[in-house]
Amino acid sequence: MSPKARPHLLTSDFVRDQLALRAVTANAVRTQPDGDYVLYWMQSTHRFEENWALRQAILHADRLGKPLLVHQGLDPTYEHANDRIHTVILENARALHARAERLGFRYQFVLRRRRDDDRRVVDRLAARAALVVTDRFPTAGIAERTARFVERAPCRVDLVESHAVVPSGAFVKEEYAARTIRPKIAKLLDLALEPVEERPASRALSDAIWDSLEVDRLDLDRLDVAAEVARCEIDHSVPPVPFASGLDGARARLRAFCEGALKEYAERRNEPSDTEGSSRLSPWLHFGQISPAEVVRTVRAAGYQASAAKFEDELITWRELALNFCLRNPNHGKLKGLPDWVHKTMEKHTDDPREAIYTRAQLERAETHDELWNAAQREMVRTGHMHNVVRMLWGKSVLLWTARYKQALEHLIHLNNKWALDGRDPSSYGGIQWCFGKFDRPWFDKPVFGVIRPMSLARAREKFDAEAYIRMFPR
Ligand SMILES: Cc1cc2nc3c(=O)[nH]c(=O)nc-3n(C[C@H](O)[C@H](O)[C@H](O)COP(=O)(O)OP(=O)(O)OC[C@H]3O[C@@H](n4cnc5c(N)ncnc54)[C@H](O)[C@@H]3O)c2cc1C
Numbered sequence: 442m443s444p445k446a447r448p449h450l451l452t453s454d455f456v457r458d459q460l461a462l463r464a465v466t467a468n469a470v471r472t473q474p475d476g477d478y479v480l481y482w483m484q485s486t487h488r489f490e491e492n493w494a495l496r497q498a499i500l501h502a503d504r505l506g507k508p509l510l511v512h513q514g515l516d517p518t519y520e521h522a523n524d525r526i527h528t529v530i531l532e533n534a535r536a537l538h539a540r541a542e543r544l545g546f547r548y549q550f551v552l553r554r555r556r557d558d559d560r561r562v563v564d565r566l567a568a569r570a571a572l573v574v575t576d577r578f579p580t581a582g583i584a585e586r587t588a589r590f591v592e593r594a595p596c597r598v599d600l601v602e603s604h605a606v607v608p609s610g611a612f613v614k615e616e617y618a619a620r621t622i623r624p625k626i627a628k629l630l631d632l633a634l635e636p637v638e639e640r641p642a643s644r645a646l647s648d649a650i651w652d653s654l655e656v657d658r659l660d661l662d663r664l665d666v667a668a669e670v671a672r673c674e675i676d677h678s679v680p681p682v683p684f685a686s687g688l689d690g691a692r693a694r695l696r697a698f699c700e701g702a703l704k705e706y707a708e709r710r711n712e713p714s715d716t717e718g719s720s721r722l723s724p725w726l727h728f729g730q731i732s733p734a735e736v737v738r739t740v741r742a743a744g745y746q747a748s749a750a751k752f753e754d755e756l757i758t759w760r761e762l763a764l765n766f767c768l769r770n771p772n773h774g775k776l777k778g779l780p781d782w783v784h785k786t787m788e789k790h791t792d793d794p795r796e797a798i799y800t801r802a803q804l805e806r807a808e809t810h811d812e813l814w815n816a817a818q819r820e821m822v823r824t825g826h827m828h829n830v831v832r833m834l835w836g837k838s839v840l841l842w843t844a845r846y847k848q849a850l851e852h853l854i855h856l857n858n859k860w861a862l863d864g865r866d867p868s869s870y871g872g873i874q875w876c877f878g879k880f881d882r883p884w885f886d887k888p889v890f891g892v893i894r895p896m897s898l899a900r901a902r903e904k905f906d907a908e909a910y911i912r913m914f915p916r
Contacts, residue, residue: 460859462610476571485578491732494601523679536687538661545641568726690732723863825862836876
């Protein structure tokens with residue numbers, strides 16, 4: 442890639458072309474000429490840099506001669522609302538607040554602590570807006586929440602995707618496999634990576650408007666995250682884990698990876714006991730705290746072409762394949778998201794004897810006969826992370842240990858989304874469904890697995906240092 446010496450202007454054709462592929466207008470309601478501001482409702486892209494929804498909102502604000510208001514909210518009703526996820530979001534809100542002042546944005550955060558607290562903050566903000574822009578994101582309940590909002594919105598609503606390096610709108614159909622999306626991505630990638638200047642809207646939001654908004658915004662200067670989280674009506678049994686939430690934390694992690702394991706990424710990523718062997722960037726990417734394009738540019742600049750290529754295949758091909766699946770297939774969280782050959786083979790093997798059957802509670806408590814599997818589950822419960830290599834084994838094993846593959850799918854989605862910091866992401870559904878044959882082809886017929894690609898915990902012990910990994914997450 443040869444990024445241009447000077448970044449594209451926000452008003453350039455380049456930006457318009459990108460937005461044409463990332464943005465959709467979700468309703469037929471007109472822009473309100475008397476609106477006080479353009480509202481950017483931040484939902485999944487928790488950053489100001491390389492945020493295409495924010496860029497769209499700024500362009501609209503300037504075109505209409507309006508100021509911009511950036512609003513983020515958090516409520517206790519999302520699925521798996523817990524201390525772990527709340528803490529990440531609130532700590533990042535504090536960092537965003539500090540940066541917003543420097544960058545010239547008006548940014549506010551509203552925390553709905555209890556289920557019966559005021560539910561209509563966004564509606565009241567939208568009632569005064571000329572137009573609303575928000576993130577387009579297919580998972581974590583955001584698509585459903587956005588659809589409900591769009592139905593009652595009093596003004597135009599634009600949905601903009603910022604999750605992918607190559608705009609998701611470039612792939613209008615559901616892709617079949619990595620091999621089908623990879624060449625299409627390759628054609629557009631270098632162009633998509635070109636940087637764009639960042640700047641606030643030309644008009645600042647006045648104090649008069651800011652003060653007149655009837656919202657109970659958090660005082661982010663004095664925020665005590667732990668105390669706020671404790672006051673929320675959420676699941677307190679999933680505790681926070683050490684995590685440097687925010688762009689600075691993401692950049693520090695990226696730097697450490699580029700200076701460390703990147704050189705030998707292709708080999709080191711296969712050793713689960715090597716905690717530094719992969720980037721561990723997935724939580725920051727999930728919460729949209731760092732742009733994947735920035736990650737790619739930084740990795741390319743570090744050299745190590747072969748390792749960088751392998752890393753890009755994970756970060757771009759597999760991650761964007763999962764996004765495409767979730768955007769284009771409404772059944773991404775259900776059995777219906779799987780190809781026909783999977784259902785046929787599962788039907789044929791329904792009555793195969795299983796070596797063990799576990800309940801969801803037993804799995805959650807890591808009470809299986811296999812200590813490698815248990816260690817993987819404990820890693821996720823204790824750290825919010827699970828290494829990719831054991832994650833595949835973790836998923837495939839649950840298929841073996843449940844009476845029906847439907848239960849296996851539901852258990853995995855539940856456990857992953859509840860405990861993993863990067864859970865509830867398109868890659869969560871892509872990764873879990875991959876364990877059941879999605880994006881794959883039929884293999885040789887085996888008991889229970891049928892023709893789904895088999896993976897065995899026993900064989901895995903020959904490939905990496907399982908005992909060292911188990912010792913890291915003892916009972
Ligand atoms: C059963 C199962 C469940 C999974 N659940 C999730 C999940 O909830 N959230 C999640 O982000 N990923 C999930 N994955 C994909 C993958 O395991 C993680 O993205 C990866 O382990 C994150 O570690 P890392 O950041 O060190 O990855 P690295 O190896 O450093 O890769 C860099 C980035 O590329 C992306 N990536 C890597 N591998 C994949 C992949 N196979 N599919 C999609 N994107 C990938 C991630 O964003 C990752 O941060 C799952 C995979 C499986 C098999």
